[in-house]
Amino acid sequence: MKEFAPLLHxxxxxxxxxxxxxxxxGVAVLPATLCGIVIAxxxxxxxxxxxxxxxxxxxxxxxxxxxVLLTFVYYLLPLTGIDLPPFWGVVxxxxxxxxxxMSEVFRAGILSLPRAQWDAARSLGMTRQLMMRxxxxxxxxxxxxxxxxxxxxxxxxxxxxxxxxxxxxxTMASREIVERTLAPFQIFIGAACVYFCICYTLALYGKxxxxxxxxxx
Amino acid sequence: MPFDPHFIARLxxxxxxxxxxxxxxxxxxxxxxxxWGLVVALAYGMRGPLGWIAGIYIQVVRNTPLLVxxxxxxxxxxxxxMGLSGFASGLLALCIQNGGYVAEIYRGGLQAVSPRxxxxxxxxxxxxxxxxxxxxxxxVVARIIPPLTNQAISITKDTSQVAAIxxxxxxxxxxxxxxxxxxxxDVFLGVAIIYLALTSVINLAGKLFERKLAFVQ
Numbered sequence: 027m028k029e030f031a032p033l034l035h036x037x038x039x040x041x042x043x044x045x046x047x048x049x050x051x052g053v054a055v056l057p058a059t060l061c062g063i064v065i066a067x068x069x070x071x072x073x074x075x076x077x078x079x080x081x082x083x084x085x086x087x088x089x090x091x092x093x094v095l096l097t098f099v100y101y102l103l104p105l106t107g108i109d110l111p112p113f114w115g116v117v118x119x120x121x122x123x124x125x126x127x128m129s130e131v132f133r134a135g136i137l138s139l140p141r142a143q144w145d146a147a148r149s150l151g152m153t154r155q156l157m158m159r160x161x162x163x164x165x166x167x168x169x170x171x172x173x174x175x176x177x178x179x180x181x182x183x184x185x186x187x188x189x190x191x192x193x194x195x196x197t198m199a200s201r202e203i204v205e206r207t208l209a210p211f212q213i214f215i216g217a218a219c220v221y222f223c224i225c226y227t228l229a230l231y232g233k234x235x236x237x238x239x240x241x242x243x
Numbered sequence: 244m245p246f247d248p249h250f251i252a253r254l255x256x257x258x259x260x261x262x263x264x265x266x267x268x269x270x271x272x273x274x275x276x277x278x279w280g281l282v283v284a285l286a287y288g289m290r291g292p293l294g295w296i297a298g299i300y301i302q303v304v305r306n307t308p309l310l311v312x313x314x315x316x317x318x319x320x321x322x323x324x325m326g327l328s329g330f331a332s333g334l335l336a337l338c339i340q341n342g343g344y345v346a347e348i349y350r351g352g353l354q355a356v357s358p359r360x361x362x363x364x365x366x367x368x369x370x371x372x373x374x375x376x377x378x379x380x381x382x383v384v385a386r387i388i389p390p391l392t393n394q395a396i397s398i399t400k401d402t403s404q405v406a407a408i409x410x411x412x413x414x415x416x417x418x419x420x421x422x423x424x425x426x427x428x429d430v431f432l433g434v435a436i437i438y439l440a441l442t443s444v445i446n447l448a449g450k451l452f453e454r455k456l457a458f459v460q
Contacts, residue, residue: 197310
């Protein structure tokens with residue numbers, strides 16, 4: 027176990043980095059979810075113009091790597107003179123990027139409800155708002171929950187990319203420890219273990235939601 | 244100055260050269276993962292320790308970031324005397340991670356074919372080989388084409404992370420050019436367009452393939 031001594035010295039620093047990773051993902055997931063829902067609604071119920079805009083946005087976001095957008099913002103922010111701390115810069119990019127994938131999840135949730143649900147709600151004379159609020163949304167959200175959680179896993183993993191543009195979180199923390207201890211194998215394995223604990227917990231929760239979603243059918 | 248034609252004329256060949264490495268990495272990764280993923284999926288289906296190992300492998304690689312895996316392979320292996328070049332490390336890390344995803348895709352495809360298809364085939368007196376090649380596998384292939392297309396797109400985008408270990412693929416070329424010229428807009432617009440073109444080609448190929456196999460459904 028002597029080989030893993032560097033990890034023992036650095037573990038507290040790694041855990042603080044993990045805290046930052048979770049904070050970043052947690053802050054980014056809120057706007058991403060809200061935007062995702064709005065985009066999904068625009069795509070399902072919007073007019074031709076709104077749908078076209080959404081399709082263009084999805085095409086661009088899904089075709090460009092997140093790292094390109096992060097790096098772009100990293101070089102661009104100082105040039106535009108917008109006084110935004112780097113943390114909020116990357117959170118915005120993460121939210122903007124993941125909103126595209128979230129919207130797909132919510133859209134699939136809305137569209138996979140059986141036609142009969144819509145017909146039944148309409149035949150009861152519900153207004154569109156009421157129908158959305160008490161019939162469509164609760165069911166669509168339940169269907170969308172498991173893939174939503176997998177996206178959260180993907181978001182946590184994606185926060186590692188912000189270390190490339192110089193922000194401090196788990197991956198950056200592990201790189202700093204490696205620079206001091208020159209033990210990359212042990213430290214990066216340690217970092218991977220921390221990521222695994224966060225992501226696997228989320229993934230298990232997703233599995234649980236998936237089982238629960240299937241119960242009703 | 245943005246959109247300087249002289250600058251763009253010099254930029255494009257450099258980016259295309261980087262894009263060649265990107266494509267090389269993506270194609271090799273996809274080719275290896277198609278085989279490796281199948282091996283993992285088949286192992287996962289077995290009882291005993293092999294199935295266990297495959298299950299752990301799938302969970303571990305899917306729940307840790309590619310960037311950390313990249314660091315473990317690149318810096319970690321060289322520390323314990325098995326150093327690989329940047330390109331080889333990138334390829335290995337991409338294959339390790341995406342092998343887990345592709346294995347899950349295969350597994351989903353196999354599970355989606357209803358057991359009644361097997362029973363029907365056997366009831367018709369088909370031999371195992373005929374049953375698999377004419378009934379089961381065509382259905383599996385038709386089902387896994389859309390997720391495999393998405394995976395190929397995601398692999399292409401993920402190759403950008405290899406820039407973190409200084410492989411001169413498109414993203415790294417872009418960083419070098421931005422830092423030496425400060426012409427952020429041109430470089431990133433170029434990179435974004437090339438990535439969009441690459442992913443669109445994959446998307447289109449997937450769609451064509453899907454249509455070809457549509458008779459199965």
